[in-house]
Amino acid sequence: MHRGELDAFRAEVRDWLAANLTDELREAAARATSVFVDRPHVLAWQAILNRKGWVAPHWPREYGGTGWDEEQRHIFASECAAAGAPSLSPMGLRMVAPCIMRFGTPEQKAHYLPRLLSGEDYWCQGYSEPQSGSDLASLSMRADVDGDDYVLNGSKMWTTHAHYANRMFCLVRTNRDGRPQQGISFLLLDMASPGIEVRPILSLSDDHDFNEVFFDDVRVPRTNLLGEEDQGWGVAKYLLEFERTAAYAAGLAASLDRLLVSAAAREGGQGGGLLDDRAIRARFARLYTDVQAIHAAEQRMMATIAKGRSPGPASSMLKVQGTETQQHIQELALEIAGPYAAVHQPAARVTGSNIDPVGLEDDLTASARYFNGRAASIYGGSNEIQRNIMAKLMLGL
Structure with missing residues (x-):
């Protein structure tokens, strides 16, 4: 796009934000103490953006993205930040979504991607464990095959917004042989599954963003596997590139x-x-x-x-x-x-x-x-x- 078109686009975004970003949403963003604004205001803002078709500027158009180039995306992000708009939760739209687009089956894409755009699914990330932080490959949470299900036992640590989320993308160990990076699988699971317990971790800033999540014989359908079994490390590395x-x-x-x-x-x-x-x-x-x-x-x-x-x-x-x-x-x-x-x-x-x-x-x-x-x-x-x-x-x- 040439400069005149970009200036017109910036003016369009600025005018739209002025008309649609409420004082309450601005206040919620201004008083947030992390990248995670409280869930009710995030979803309210996401619904407004979704009606406009602007909720996922970085997604391909075929999946519901805007089709903007990098200059337009930068203008949009800059204007949202300058206007004081709340940031959307990155777990779903920016992190698991690219993985579903790349590794997901047609059925997984058709099911999850529209729900990500609408905010119907609010995601958390099940990666770190009490003994596996930066050394993520040492994770030990088990996922044993039982018929058409995986049966999960173990725990996850520092799970941001697990107390709000209805979905989790989770790394589990499906094979204990070979190098630590081998035998890890990437699962998509329902947080309402029986056997899941979420316990809060209050931070030094007196915020409740983090949680411990415990799994006791939690059954997850094998159709919720993203990518191939035992090959979840590759999915996780791909996701981390987008997180970073x-x-x-x-x-x-x-x-x-x-x-x-x-x-x-x-x-x-x-x-x-x-x-x-x-x-x-x-x-x-x-x-x-x-x-x-x-x-x-x-x-x-x-x-x-x-x-x-x-x-x-x-x-x-x-x-x-x-x-x-x-x-x-x-x-x-x-x-x-x-x-x-x-x-x-x-x-x-x-x-x-x-x-x-x-x-x-x-x-x-x-x-x-x-x-x-x-x-x-x-x-x-x-x-x-x-x-x-x-x-x-x-x-x-």
């Missing part, structure tokens, strides 16, 4: 813009404004430069995906860039909030709350986002693991 290529730049730029506005409203230590401090200005400049570098990396990645190729090990680079820049922004936000960040006021940050915050509105979430954001360089494969991948597969070390 999450779009960071638009959200980071919007967060940095809001933080700059917040900083401009504060007094500095020498009687002037906070932004009179050269060290603070230098940190903002460095972070804006980092975000631009991430944007360039994402553009290259999207061009690769648009040509029908998987992002490969370059996704590890983007994951490291994106999560560590996110943490640096959160660190700066905590420092800018100062003592107000230490005030624990969870009731005030509930969407629709009539409790006045102590400090500025931005201070409500500063410490919770900081603590929650510490996990960003761990989940999806720790950043130390990502550096090993880059060293081996990109640098040949």
Whole structure:
């Protein structure tokens, strides 16, 4: 598309967001302390996007996507972030959906993909186990064949939004012979299945995002296998490439813009404004430069995906860039909030709350986002693991 068409498209998106993004949805996004906004507001926003046909910009048109090119997708993500729209849950639309498109049977695609678009299915990820975190290949949760079913026994750990989800994509061990990566299968299961128990894990930020999930003789039809039996490691690696290529730049730029506005409203230590401090200005400049570098990396990645190729090990680079820049922004936000960040006021940050915050509105979430954001360089494969991948597969070390 030429520049005039892209400008017209941006104006269309901006006008549509102004007309359809409610104040309540903006507030829910502003007060979220992680990438996961609370489920009711996520599904409300997803329903609005789905009616417009804009819920899955990165999907192929044949499955219900928009057919946009990478420039249009970037414009859409940037405008959504700037408008303060809630982020949609990535587990279904961005992670399991590409796997279903690539490895699923025609019946699985016909069943699951429309339900992913509508939000009828809300997914969680059953990967980590108490003794298998970054060393995911060591997972031990059993799936034994019994007639037409697998029978699952074991547990999963750090399962985000398992208390909301009605579906889980899950890695299980179907064969104990050979290398750890062998004998793993990828299952799609119903969270209402008898024998599943979900127990909450409250984070240091006092949020309930994570859970333990226990499986006691849970029966899953063998038709719910995605890909081939014992070959789930390949499906999992494909999914992780998409998890690690999450779009960071638009959200980071919007967060940095809001933080700059917040900083401009504060007094500095020498009687002037906070932004009179050269060290603070230098940190903002460095972070804006980092975000631009991430944007360039994402553009290259999207061009690769648009040509029908998987992002490969370059996704590890983007994951490291994106999560560590996110943490640096959160660190700066905590420092800018100062003592107000230490005030624990969870009731005030509930969407629709009539409790006045102590400090500025931005201070409500500063410490919770900081603590929650510490996990960003761990989940999806720790950043130390990502550096090993880059060293081996990109640098040949």
